Amino acid sequence: MSKYMVNLKINNIPVTVEEGTTILEAARKLNISIPTLCYHEDLSVAGNCRVCLVEVAGAKNLAASCAAPVSEGMEVNTNSKNVRTSRRHVVELLLSEHNADCTKCFKNGHCELQDLASEYRIGDHVFIDLVKPQDKVVDISSPSIQKDDSKCIRCQRCVRTCSELQSVSALAVCYKGDHQRISTFLSKPLHEVVCTNCGQCVNRCPTGALTERTYIEEVWDAINDPTKHVVVETAPAVRVALGEDLGIETGTRVTGKMVSALRHVGFDSVLDTDFTADLTILEEGNELLRRLKKALVEKDETVRLPMFTSCSPGWIKFIEHTYSDFLPHLSTCKSPQQMFGALAKTYYAQKKNINAKNMVVVSIMPCTAKKFESGRPEMRDSGYQDVDYVLTTRELAMMIKQAGIDFAKMEDTAYDSIMGDSTGAGVIFGNTGGVMEAALRTAYEVVTGREVPFANLNIVPVRGMEGVKEAKVMIKDVLPEWSFLEGVELSVAIAHGLANANKVVQAVRDGKASYHFIEIMGCPGGCIGGGGQPIPTNPEIRQKRADAIYAEDEGLPKRKSHDNPEVLHLYKEFLGEPLGHKSHDLLHTHYKARKRY
Amino acid sequence: MSRTENLVSELVEKHGRSRNSLMPILQGIVQEERFLSEEAMIEIARELNLSTADVFGTASFYTFLDTVPRGKNIIRVCKTISCHMKGKDEVIEALEALLKIKVGETTHDRNFTLLTANCLGWCHKGPVMLINDEVYPELTPHKACEILEAYMKAQ
Numbered sequence: 001m002s003k004y005m006v007n008l009k010i011n012n013i014p015v016t017v018e019e020g021t022t023i024l025e026a027a028r029k030l031n032i033s034i035p036t037l038c039y040h041e042d043l044s045v046a047g048n049c050r051v052c053l054v055e056v057a058g059a060k061n062l063a064a065s066c067a068a069p070v071s072e073g074m075e076v077n078t079n080s081k082n083v084r085t086s087r088r089h090v091v092e093l094l095l096s097e098h099n100a101d102c103t104k105c106f107k108n109g110h111c112e113l114q115d116l117a118s119e120y121r122i123g124d125h126v127f128i129d130l131v132k133p134q135d136k137v138v139d140i141s142s143p144s145i146q147k148d149d150s151k152c153i154r155c156q157r158c159v160r161t162c163s164e165l166q167s168v169s170a171l172a173v174c175y176k177g178d179h180q181r182i183s184t185f186l187s188k189p190l191h192e193v194v195c196t197n198c199g200q201c202v203n204r205c206p207t208g209a210l211t212e213r214t215y216i217e218e219v220w221d222a223i224n225d226p227t228k229h230v231v232v233e234t235a236p237a238v239r240v241a242l243g244e245d246l247g248i249e250t251g252t253r254v255t256g257k258m259v260s261a262l263r264h265v266g267f268d269s270v271l272d273t274d275f276t277a278d279l280t281i282l283e284e285g286n287e288l289l290r291r292l293k294k295a296l297v298e299k300d301e302t303v304r305l306p307m308f309t310s311c312s313p314g315w316i317k318f319i320e321h322t323y324s325d326f327l328p329h330l331s332t333c334k335s336p337q338q339m340f341g342a343l344a345k346t347y348y349a350q351k352k353n354i355n356a357k358n359m360v361v362v363s364i365m366p367c368t369a370k371k372f373e374s375g376r377p378e379m380r381d382s383g384y385q386d387v388d389y390v391l392t393t394r395e396l397a398m399m400i401k402q403a404g405i406d407f408a409k410m411e412d413t414a415y416d417s418i419m420g421d422s423t424g425a426g427v428i429f430g431n432t433g434g435v436m437e438a439a440l441r442t443a444y445e446v447v448t449g450r451e452v453p454f455a456n457l458n459i460v461p462v463r464g465m466e467g468v469k470e471a472k473v474m475i476k477d478v479l480p481e482w483s484f485l486e487g488v489e490l491s492v493a494i495a496h497g498l499a500n501a502n503k504v505v506q507a508v509r510d511g512k513a514s515y516h517f518i519e520i521m522g523c524p525g526g527c528i529g530g531g532g533q534p535i536p537t538n539p540e541i542r543q544k545r546a547d548a549i550y551a552e553d554e555g556l557p558k559r560k561s562h563d564n565p566e567v568l569h570l571y572k573e574f575l576g577e578p579l580g581h582k583s584h585d586l587l588h589t590h591y592k593a594r595k596r597y
Numbered sequence: 598m599s600r601t602e603n604l605v606s607e608l609v610e611k612h613g614r615s616r617n618s619l620m621p622i623l624q625g626i627v628q629e630e631r632f633l634s635e636e637a638m639i640e641i642a643r644e645l646n647l648s649t650a651d652v653f654g655t656a657s658f659y660t661f662l663d664t665v666p667r668g669k670n671i672i673r674v675c676k677t678i679s680c681h682m683k684g685k686d687e688v689i690e691a692l693e694a695l696l697k698i699k700v701g702e703t704t705h706d707r708n709f710t711l712l713t714a715n716c717l718g719w720c721h722k723g724p725v726m727l728i729n730d731e732v733y734p735e736l737t738p739h740k741a742c743e744i745l746e747a748y749m750k751a752q
Contacts, residue, residue: 169647172654183657185649186635186664194648597639597649 008074023065023076024052034078035087035116037094037206038155039066041538042524043164049155050090051116054078062086088120096127098207099136099150105208110535112206113153130178141189143213143375144197144368152182152209158201165524167499168318170195182209194321194596196498198314198522199368199392199531212368212532215389216399222360222388223266230360231348232267233340233419234258236274237366237430237527238393240548244534244541245397246407251544253552256412261400262364263413272415273363274422276336276343277429277438279570280311281561283587284333284435285443286578288517289482297484304328306493306508306515309435311335313373314522314531316591318498323505324593332588336429337363337370338379340419341386342586347574348419356382362389364396366430366530369522378589392532421566424457424553431549432496432526433462433469436519440473440492441560447475447482457559463550465525465543467500468493470515492517497524604629605640614645619655623662631671632663660714668703670748673714673727680723684737688724689713691738695745708752709745 004019010027017026022045027034038049047067054065057075062083065076077083095117102108135149156173159182163169170193174183184193202210222230239255248254262270288307294300310316310331319326334342340363345356363370367390373379374387391399400407415421425441428434437459444452452459452473461471473490493515495504501520507513523530525542528549553559561567575582598606608625612618619641626637633656642649656662674680674689689711693699696709703710719725722734726741733744 163648163651169651172648172650174650174654174657176658183650183653185638185653193650597642 006070006072006074008070008072008076010076011078012075017070019069021070023054023056023063023068023070023074026070027054027065027076027078032078034065035119036066037112037116037153038157040157040160040204042204043157043160046156046160049094049153051087051094053083053086053090055080055083084120088122091116091120091122092126094153095122096125097130098153099131099148105151106211106214107151107208111208114207135181139189140213141191142195142197142372143191144371145190145195145199145202146211146213147190148209148211149181151207153207154180154182155206156182157204157206158182158210161200161204165200165497165499166196166198166318166522167502168194168196168198171201196314196317196321196522197369197372197531198498200523202368202531203529203533203535203537212392212395213371214395215371215391216395216402219362219389219391219399222362227358228360229268229352229354229358230266230362231269231271231344232262232362232364233271233273233276233337233344234262234364235337235366235370235430235527236277236427236434236549237530237533237545238364238396240430240528240545240552241366241533242393242397243407245394246400248408250541251548253548254407255552256414257407257410258396259415260410260413261403261405261407264405264410265399265403267362269416271340271344271420272422272426273336273340273365274426274429275419275564275566276339277426278423278561278564278567279339279343279587280333280336280429281425281435281438281442282567282571282578283339283583284309284331285439285446285561287331287333288439289443289446290579292488292516293484296488306518307331309519310591311429311435312520312522312527313367313369315498315501315520317369317372317594318501318522319505320591320594321596322502323509324596326505326509327591327593330591332590334379334587334589335370335373336426337365337390338373338386338589339587341374341379342381343419343570345382345384345386346586347570350574351418356384359384360388361386362391363387364391364393366393366527366533367523368392368531370532378591381586381589393530394532394534397534418566418569421564422556423561423564424556424559425561426564427552427556428549430527431463431546432521433459433464433494433519434526434549435521436462436471436492436494436517438561439517439519440490442562444473444475445560445562447478447485449479450477451560456554458550458554462492462494462519465539465546467497468495468504470494490517491515492519494519496521496526496529498522599636601626601630601634601636602640605637605644609641609644616645616647619645619647619652623652623656623659627662631667631669632665634666638664666703666707668707668710669752670708670729671710671712671727672745673712673717674700675715675717675719675723675725675727676713677716677720679720680725683723685724687738688726688736688741691742692726692745695742706752708749 035051038046047064052065053062055077139147243252243254294303349356371390425438495501528545529542608622612621638652642652724736725734
């Protein structure tokens with residue numbers, strides 16, 4: 001059934017849109033820009049900030065265009081004197097409750113409120129400063145995220161993000177009137193509550209109220225210390241988003257430029273997390289096959305299926321809090337970041353004849369939760385903290401600017417060896433469905449001796465932005481040692497965003513769904529939509545990054561993890577075999593139950 | 598099960614587990630325990646499958662849903678403009694002297710908490726105070742103390 005169409009005029013320009021469209025959406029169709037703060041494409045409409053006010057002919061009051069639906073014959077003016085004055089007052093009122101310490105703020109230059117103050121040329125403060133001194137106490141308890149209430153304009157994007165996208169609700173609107181605050185349970189510090197450190201709130205905070213904890217200075221100090229050998233690893237999703245913060249078009253792959261820039265910044269060795277992503281596939285793929293064998297052949301009832309992936313630290317903390325009875329379902333594999341750290345300070349140190357004590361491992365991640373992960377007590381298997389500092393994509397962009405590098409003019413160079421080689425399977429870890437696809441490319445071939453039966457190795461059913469995806473792969477004509485898998489239809493599921501993860505776990509727990517293997521990423525779109533990625537984010541931006549990841553995969557000569565020559569070499573020289581003794585010590589771990597409430 | 602856990606479970610039994618039940622459950626706890634303890638809010642979140650921050654967000658919105666410990670009897674003197682003009686300051690001073698506490702505090706024996714409240718809707722008969730659910734209009738400092746002494750005797 002076709003939808004009822006509505007005709008209206010915005011600034012005298014006629015436009016026809018579907019019934020139910022808001023004035024804001026209709027205006028955007030005409031490329032008329034209306035400022036917004038509480039509105040976000042990924043979230044429900046709140047209509048509380050009032051900067052999107054417009055004039056509707058015949059209406060007594062100005063309307064909030066993000067919340068007002070269009071109607072037939074409506075005449076909207078987005079640029080009358082009344083609109084401009086009212087918007088200016090709204091911005092001034094917000095500023096009166098905002099700690100406008102702009103030059104000291106981490107978000108200086110990246111703040112939506114600052115942009116509006118600039119656009120409306122806000123000069124003298126006409127309203128008195130109402131920022132409460134107690135709100136200036138910044139919560140830095142979390143290693144991932146810091147919360148500064150004095151910068152908060154109570155738009156509630158973070159609250160909606162945490163509940164709608166992540167089903168965590170670590171933050172809620174508390175108290176009322178001029179006492180209203182966005183708060184955790186009983187105003188506890190962030191590290192004491194159910195926050196998963198995913199950083200999706202940071203991605204959507206229009207001001208500097210929620211930002212990542214930054215470690216840029218610590219990294220500069222390490223680089224400048226001649227006694228330290230500083231190694232950097234870059235996650236798959238960074239290379240398709242970093243350009244956005246450095247003036248390059250969204251969706252552009254900047255892998256080679258990034259590698260050059262990292263050398264100019266001063267890292268001693270520029271290596272790739274994709275290498276350990278490939279390694280993860282060999283460990284995790286074999287773990288899955290071992291679990292299947294134990295369950296199907298040995299009828300071992302202690303083996304838990306489905307197996308869940310364990311790459312996403314936001315997801316790990318979520319399951320620790322919410323479904324601790326499901327912890328045995330998690331793959332014991334560490335995330336690629338942590339595998340990298342553990343190997344850097346053992347294998348790499350040995351090969352390069354460096355004392356691990358003098359090594360500093362820095363990882364560049366699209367993620368804020370990785371900052372928490374690197375500090376976990378479980379992540380010290382090299383004898384030291386395996387990964388010393390984690391920087392977000394955004395922080396790396398800042399460092400590149402500080403170093404005076406003209407990023408666009410950087411030439412493309414390749415990663416260093418050892419631990420710098422990767423395949424397309426490692427790259428696609430950045431997308432939702434990518435770990436699953438990489439795992440299937442390898443596991444299917446291990447079991448049958450043949451490539452996965454999908455054109456050009458592209459396992460299309462596990463791709464795309466649908467919240468929960470399912471796929472089935474028939475396993476036939478297996479190699480003799482895998483005969484127990486003959487005729488088994490491997491059933492897999494993929495979820496991204498913790499609200500979707502929640503649905504899948506609930507379905508499995510209630511017995512409504514049955515799978516062998518489930519990939520879960522904590523952030524919408526997977527790592528390309530991670531909490532450490534350039535701001536802003538929306539479905540269109542995430543799609544462009546995802547497309548870039550698949551293009552990067554297709555452009556690589558090797559696209560299956562088990563073809564990575566450096567990984568094969570690592571097994572031969574150092575680890576022995578997948579799931580072997582050394583792997584067990586360095587690459588696998590267990591997690592613990594945490595309080596849900 | 599602790600006393601609070603029992604109470605929450607009784608209230609959940611009575612009002613149900615939907616989000617709509619949150620308010621009557623919170624009110625039920627305050628009725629019995631005079632305030633919402635951390636334990637009570639955690640239990641409610643668990644029973645209703647809400648986040649604790651959500652429960653705290655709702656509780657902290659309402660002045661009458663306290664999240665800090667209160668005395669057995671709560672005195673709330675209206676502080677809004679009509680009562681102010683009719684002498685609520687003197688009433689408060691007299692009550693503070695009698696109870697030996699300041700506004701916002703609770704007596705050592707935990708029998709009384711003295712608070713102020715926004716408009717109680719008795720502007721025509723101010724100044725007014727509320728002791729628990731009982732309204733006392735047209736107060737003078739003397740009258741307020743007499744009323745309170747009766748409560749003190751009853752303890």
